[in-house]
Amino acid sequence: MGQEIDHDDFSAQDFEDFQQRLLDNLDGLKALLSNPDFGVGPSSIGAELELYLVDQNARPLSMNREVISRSGHNQLALELNRFNLEYNLSPVSAAGMPFSQLEDEMAYAIHLVNEQLAHENGVALPIGILPTLKRGDFGLHAMTDESRFFALTKALQKLRGRMFCIRIEGEDPISLRSHDVTLEGANCSMQVHFRVNPSRFADTFNALQYVTPVIVALSANSPFMLGHKLWHETRIPLFRQTIDGRTHEECERALPSRVDFGNGWVREGAYELFAEAVRLYEPILPIVGKEKISELIKKGKMPVLNELRLHTGTIWPWNRAVYDANDGGHLRIEMRALPSGPTPVDMIANTAFALGAAKGLQDRMEEIIPSLPFATLAANFYLAAEKGLQANLMWPDLSQPGGLVKKSVVEIAYELLPTAKQGLQQLGVDETEVEKYLGVISNRLDKRISGAIWQRREYQRQLKGQSEQAALTAMVQRYIQNSAKNIPVSEWD
Known part of the structure; x- marks a missing residue:
């Protein structure tokens, strides 16, 4: 969804042409993957960091376009709502000191945005959901004036055929209704990209799926939405319910959601995920291009596969396959x-733990998969998002036969x-990097x-002697101060 879309009215013929092009794209991808040399290369890591723009009162600043215009920086990108933006980090080799490089660039990105907001006394804030948001912060007036966002809203409205309805349970349940998708824009994430060789794709992808519930519990940073105390990682249900276009009957028939943990373990490789999509x-969004895919492949050139990339950009599994013609x-x-936040060092520690655990487990997935039904893994994911470090997951005991055991996510980690x-x-990461970032996780x-x-505890502390809204504001202001120091959240007061 990063590409610009200049119209949002489509005919039946547009959809028919697009579907045929998708099949052509799949054929092209299959041809590429049949070449044993395709995609072979050293592992690399990239990331997309999403940020809130907030003022000194911890309220959202709707200035994403102004920030990009003032900075002129080509790694900054617009996000759905005007109070969010994204910084695309430079990919780095997984060997050596990748995590320090990524942390330094994250700190630079936040500093860059802060410079553009100095006149407004605003800051860039890495946080999953800003706790001080109010209902009036959402609606078409809050959406970034970019045709692709309006096209997406219109397409999802057509798909749903009704209002966007959200119901999230928690200590203080919330129910919301909306005519647009701007509630989804409350979510800020830190999306990690990991380059893998096609021959190891299935094992690596499955290993990342396996450890994702643990990582979500460890990294949870979104406990509030519109002042309601909800899941530890409220982004998960909020995103799913905002985007999910299924009717009640479709849910009853277990038809897949566009936002999901997945439909099963990967059996052979990346192709099946693209074919499934x-x-x-x-x-x-049936935008049809004119790329001559087969001719490009015959000439030894890489097709972009625009239709496939656009289509998979309108489906949001929590881990997904990406094809890229570059490099x-x-x-x-x-x-x-x-989630985004609390600090660059925390986010990079999450990344190091996730990628390290997946790499360390990929050769054992043949043993693990029969021991853990995929439905149980998906249930672990949502439970980890809801309960955070307090979650107990169903986990395989590989030391002996006998099925699954209930185990605390802290013990698993x-x-x-x-x-x-x-x-x-195994990735070739420098030992000082390994000790530093896994040390952050261990201390947490x-x-x-x-x-x-931390947010929940600080909110309860601030709640003594002042209103709920004042307590939320004071908590976020403390969060801003601590986050700016870039020290791990485990070391915050």
Whole structure:
């Protein structure tokens, strides 16, 4: 969805042409993947950091276009709502010191945006959902004036055929109705991209799926929405319910959602995920290009596969396959479940732990998959998002037969730390990097703290002697001060 779309009225012929082009794209992708040399290369890591723009009163600043215009920086990009923007980090080699490089660039990105907001006394804030948002902050007036966002809203409205209705349980349940998708824009994430060789795609993807519930619990940083205390990672249900276009009957028949954890373990490779996207989900933005895919492949050139990339950009699994024609053509796995914040060092620690654990486990997935039904893994994911570090997951005990055991997510994370260390070493990560970032995770586990838990505790502390809204504001202001120091949340007061 990063490309510009100049119209939002489509005919039946447009959809028919687009569907045929999707099939052509799939054929082209299959031809590329049949070449054993395609996508072979060293692992690399990239990320997209989404940020809130907030003023000194911890309220959203609707200035994303102004910030980009003032800075002129080509790695900044517009987001759905005017009070959010995105910074696209430069990809780095997984070997050496990738995490320090990514952390430094994240800190630079925040500083860059802060410079553009100095006149307004505003700052860029990495946080999953800004707790001080109010209902009036949403609506078409809040949407970034970009035709692709209006086209997406119109397409999803047509798909749903009704208002966007949201119901999220928690200590203080919330029900919302909206005519547009701007409520989804409350979510800010830190999306990680990991380049993998096609021959290892299935094992690596499955390993990342396996550890994602643990990472979500560890990194949870979105406990409030419109003043309501909800899930530890409220982004997960908010995004799903805002985008999910299924009717009640479709849900009853277990038809797949456009926002989901997935439909099963990957059996062979990336192709099946792309084919699943084409076969299971109807197109909503049928923009047809003129690329001559087969001719390009015959000439040894990489097709862009615009239709496939656009279509998969309108489906939002929490981990997904990405095809990219750049750098000789390659495959990536995009992790979309991690929230923004609390600090660059925290976000990079989450990334190091996730990629290290997945790398360390990929050779064991043949043993793990029969021990954990995919439906149980998906249930773990949502439970981890709801309960955070307090979650108990159903987890396989690989030391002996006998099925699944209920185990605390903290215990599971402790057990995965040596595996993550081994995986990072296999990637060629410098030992000082390994110790630093896994040390951040270990300290977080020792203190049973996450961004979500810190927010909840600080809110309760601020609530003594002042109103709920004043307590939320004071809490966010403390969060801003601590986040600016770039020290791990486990070391915050």
